[in-house]
Amino acid sequence: AQKVTQAQTEISVVEKEDVTLDCVYETRDTTYYLFWYKQPPSGELVFLIRRNSFDEQNEISGRYSWNFQKSTSSFNFTITASQVVDSAVYFCALGQFQGAQKLVFGQGTRLTINP
């Protein structure tokens, strides 16, 4: 069975601190995709990154970085020098093709950046 666990329900930090959001996944498949989405207060999920199971290179995009480790089945997300605008709920998701595209989401982590 596919499963995504985001053990951190809520995180609160002061602006400019670095913060890491954890994501652990379970799957028996060798081909899969991992995603991070951001859900600001407006409600719609915003796509941040997609990573396939054959590409373990870490990725950096501005203040955002992602650490994919197959050995520990983790795909963690770090925000460097956090800002108030980073406050949102963040979801990690596992994508597998089972006759159709299916995304399995984690529980989400509510991140609050305090000024």
Added chain:
Amino acid sequence: DVKVTQSSRYLVKRTGEKVFLECVQDMDHENMFWYRQDPGLGLRLIYFSYDVKMKEKGDIPEGYSVSREKKERFSLILESASTNQTSMYLCASTTSNDRLFTDTQYFGPGTRLTVL
């Protein structure tokens, strides 16, 4: 820019009512999805559709049905609303049903449904 719109941001209904949640996308996407979002559970897939008049059950289809008569519109129907269907409902769409997840799913703003 892809736009996915949902007919209502907030909806209050009574137990037993028939409820329609509408979703429209303007980018000619083939695939459309309905999720519900609950605290501590993340998003769970209710139904999806990869073509007009086609539908597939997701992980939690019980108590729901869907309709896709036109490519741009995907409706979620609660035949007889119950209090345990109080939730946030999110619609999403994507271009094609490809194995590589080449295109992301684009989400609407959600409908917060309260069933009294």
